[in-house]
Amino acid sequence: MKILVCISNVPDTTTKIRFTDDDTRFDTASVQWIINPWDELALTRALELKEGSGGSIEKVTVVNVGPKESEPTIRKALAIGADDAVRIDAEPLDAHVVAGELAGHIRNNPYDIVLCGIDSSDYNGSLVGGMLAELLDLPSVSSVSKLNIENDEITINREIDGGSEILSTETPFVAIVQKGIALEPRIPSMRGIMMARKKPLNVVEAAGAEPLTEFVRFELPPPKAACKMVDEENIRELVALLHNEAKVL
Amino acid sequence: MSVIVFVENWDGKFKKLSFELISYARQIADKSGSRVIALSIGTVEDDELHKLGNYGADKILKVEDERLNSLINKAYASVITQAAEKESSDTVLFSHNATGKALAPRVAVRLKAGAVTGVTEIPSSLDPFEVKKKVFTNKAFANVRVRSVKNVLTLFQNSVEIKETENNAEIEAFDAEIRDQDFKTRVLEVNKITGKVLLTDAEIVVSGGRGMKGPEKWQPLEDLAAELGAAIACSRPVSDEGWRPHEEHVGQTGKIIAPNLYFALGISGAIQHLGGVSSSKYIVAVNTDKDAPIFEAADYGIVGDVHKILPELTGEIKKMKDA
Ligand SMILES: Cc1cc2nc3c(=O)[nH]c(=O)nc-3n(C[C@H](O)[C@H](O)[C@H](O)COP(=O)(O)OP(=O)(O)OC[C@H]3O[C@@H](n4cnc5c(N)ncnc54)[C@H](O)[C@@H]3O)c2cc1C
Ligand SMILES: Nc1ncnc2c1ncn2[C@@H]1O[C@H](COP(=O)(O)O)[C@@H](O)[C@H]1O
Numbered sequence: 001m002k003i004l005v006c007i008s009n010v011p012d013t014t015t016k017i018r019f020t021d022d023d024t025r026f027d028t029a030s031v032q033w034i035i036n037p038w039d040e041l042a043l044t045r046a047l048e049l050k051e052g053s054g055g056s057i058e059k060v061t062v063v064n065v066g067p068k069e070s071e072p073t074i075r076k077a078l079a080i081g082a083d084d085a086v087r088i089d090a091e092p093l094d095a096h097v098v099a100g101e102l103a104g105h106i107r108n109n110p111y112d113i114v115l116c117g118i119d120s121s122d123y124n125g126s127l128v129g130g131m132l133a134e135l136l137d138l139p140s141v142s143s144v145s146k147l148n149i150e151n152d153e154i155t156i157n158r159e160i161d162g163g164s165e166i167l168s169t170e171t172p173f174v175a176i177v178q179k180g181i182a183l184e185p186r187i188p189s190m191r192g193i194m195m196a197r198k199k200p201l202n203v204v205e206a207a208g209a210e211p212l213t214e215f216v217r218f219e220l221p222p223p224k225a226a227c228k229m230v231d232e233e234n235i236r237e238l239v240a241l242l243h244n245e246a247k248v249l
Numbered sequence: 250m251s252v253i254v255f256v257e258n259w260d261g262k263f264k265k266l267s268f269e270l271i272s273y274a275r276q277i278a279d280k281s282g283s284r285v286i287a288l289s290i291g292t293v294e295d296d297e298l299h300k301l302g303n304y305g306a307d308k309i310l311k312v313e314d315e316r317l318n319s320l321i322n323k324a325y326a327s328v329i330t331q332a333a334e335k336e337s338s339d340t341v342l343f344s345h346n347a348t349g350k351a352l353a354p355r356v357a358v359r360l361k362a363g364a365v366t367g368v369t370e371i372p373s374s375l376d377p378f379e380v381k382k383k384v385f386t387n388k389a390f391a392n393v394r395v396r397s398v399k400n401v402l403t404l405f406q407n408s409v410e411i412k413e414t415e416n417n418a419e420i421e422a423f424d425a426e427i428r429d430q431d432f433k434t435r436v437l438e439v440n441k442i443t444g445k446v447l448l449t450d451a452e453i454v455v456s457g458g459r460g461m462k463g464p465e466k467w468q469p470l471e472d473l474a475a476e477l478g479a480a481i482a483c484s485r486p487v488s489d490e491g492w493r494p495h496e497e498h499v500g501q502t503g504k505i506i507a508p509n510l511y512f513a514l515g516i517s518g519a520i521q522h523l524g525g526v527s528s529s530k531y532i533v534a535v536n537t538d539k540d541a542p543i544f545e546a547a548d549y550g551i552v553g554d555v556h557k558i559l560p561e562l563t564g565e566i567k568k569m570k571d572a
Contacts, residue, residue, distance in 0.1 A: 162445075168434070180495065219390045246531045
């Protein structure tokens with residue numbers, strides 16, 4: 001069995017968001033780049049499954065659609081423990097491009113399980129996993145919080161509004177993962193970092209998937225009015241404000 | 250031309266979310282002179298379906314089939330696409346929740362439509378189609394232009410006003426082709442949390458952080474929630490340490506919510522926490538540290554000890570309600 005983990009390269013979650021060029025572009029100056037947090041958890045789970053599989057899972061590969069600048073992030077995934085990596089050399093202009101490029105690659109290099117995150121923390125598309133499944137005509141399960149494999153039988157927990165469900169699925173399939181899939185992301189060890197340098201990072205040419213959407217302008221939310229402070233001895237005033245001013249009580 | 254809306258039901262009932270979607274679709278349809286079609290999959294009584302007309306649906310398509318009693322992405326996407334094609338829909342609208350996120354991308358591929366998720370406003374222009382969405386986990390917005398003729402949208406909760414209109418909606422049974430090969434995933438078991446206000450539905454959310462001090466100290470917070478009919482939430486360390494169940498965790502890596510009122514009690518207001526709650530209409534913060542970042546995001550704040558303030562707050566709310 002082979003597992004593919006799709007990783008996106010995103011700004012660190014504490015990044016101060018700024019835009020340039022008349023608010024048409026995200027300002028990447030002094031941004032730290034990381035593996036999208038869901039993808040890091042997905043990779044962690046893939047490695048746990050491989051280690052527990054007694055050899056039936058041969059390989060965990062990571063793939064990224066992106067320019068050369070995303071290679072440090074891909075190397076980090078190798079340092080965490082992925083066996084090899086693929087970078088599809090294209091600008092990830094929108095989800096259609098990313099899913100199209102990924103589908104092209106997977107058609108030629110099939111995997112049993114493809115893992116994606118529920119969203120990228122930059123553009124919050126929540127699209128790539130589902131689009132990829134559709135392009136490949138594969139089943140998809142979204143909001144996956146647990147993934148187990150026992151004797152080649154796959155069971156999945158999926159979160160629903162107000163509860164959860166347990167599903168089974170045939171392979172190949174796409175799992176779109178969220179909170180719960182792994183407890184903590186794995187941190188690369190020194191040895192992992194050394195080994196990552198020697199692991200294969202294959203760069204493949206883009207197939208030329210076209211975007212269907214385009215970001216034309218960004219905006220920051222309007223500045224928030226100052227917080228109205230209420231004295232702790234005057235809780236009644238807070239209740240009155242919520243009732244009369246905010247009208248939420 | 251039409252705008253088609255996928256309306257999800259919960260045990261045969263629609264929620265506010267569905268009415269919000271229809272209201273949004275109505276506004277697009279009025280701009281473009283097209284019709285609003287609501288599509289319901291699963292077993293829902295006609296009386297309940299008919300309610301969708303109150304918010305502007307012109308027609309309600311219903312698809313009932315045993316096999317569609319639980320969400321199977323491939324099968325649902327196929328049915329929704331067939332309905333969109335039959336109704337010549339230019340826009341397909343979902344809610345930006347787990348179901349919408351599961352289905353919108355599949356439907357977009359099938360229709361060769363540009364997809365924009367987490368939209369917060371009526372499109373600023375229909376030709377070219379341009380709409381605003383959330384990006385950077387609530388920290389910014391982007392105006393997105395769709396290059397294709399059709400578009401698929403997911404609407405962020407609590408973004409539009411629900412408007413009632415005259416109800417002329419007809420209900421039509423839609424006989425979609427449902428293929429067995431689309432059911433390679435199967436639901437084996439359903440576990441529902443009952444008797445609690447759902448976090449994602451709640452108008453008011455009462456949330457506790459590490460400042461609550463320990464799992465045994467939640468009673469005053471639960472009392473406040475009970476008094477308000479509110480749902481309970483928590484910060485990530487609180488759920489990580491097992492003080493509260495995981496489904497209560499809000500933030501970038503937990504649930505993203507947008508209630509009318511959010512109480513942040515003993516929560517410092519880390520950026521990853523705010524990502525999940527900053528779309529709340531009003532935020533009230535209680536914190537012993539006057540410099541806690543939560544006060545920058547809050548509308549109303551009290552500097553003080555949650556354990557002293559909570560019982561008083563619950564008491565004052567009760568008094569106000571009784572008055
Ligand atoms: C990738 C990533 C993702 C993350 N995702 C999330 C997420 O989804 N959600 C999330 O919440 N966090 C998330 N975090 C963690 C986040 O950075 C913070 O560590 C966390 O939100 C802090 O939780 P807290 O406010 O409960 O605790 P603390 O930061 O410890 O704050 C406790 C607060 O309580 C106050 N306090 C103490 N005693 C009292 C008292 N008696 N009365 C009133 N106030 C009191 C203190 O002044 C302090 O401000 C994430 C972090 C990372 C790196
Ligand atoms: N450029 C990319 N390369 C590889 N995988 C990606 C890329 N962008 C997004 N993904 C995958 O798709 C998931 C959802 O991303 P999105 O649809 O952009 O919110 C991510 O968690 C990744 O698993």
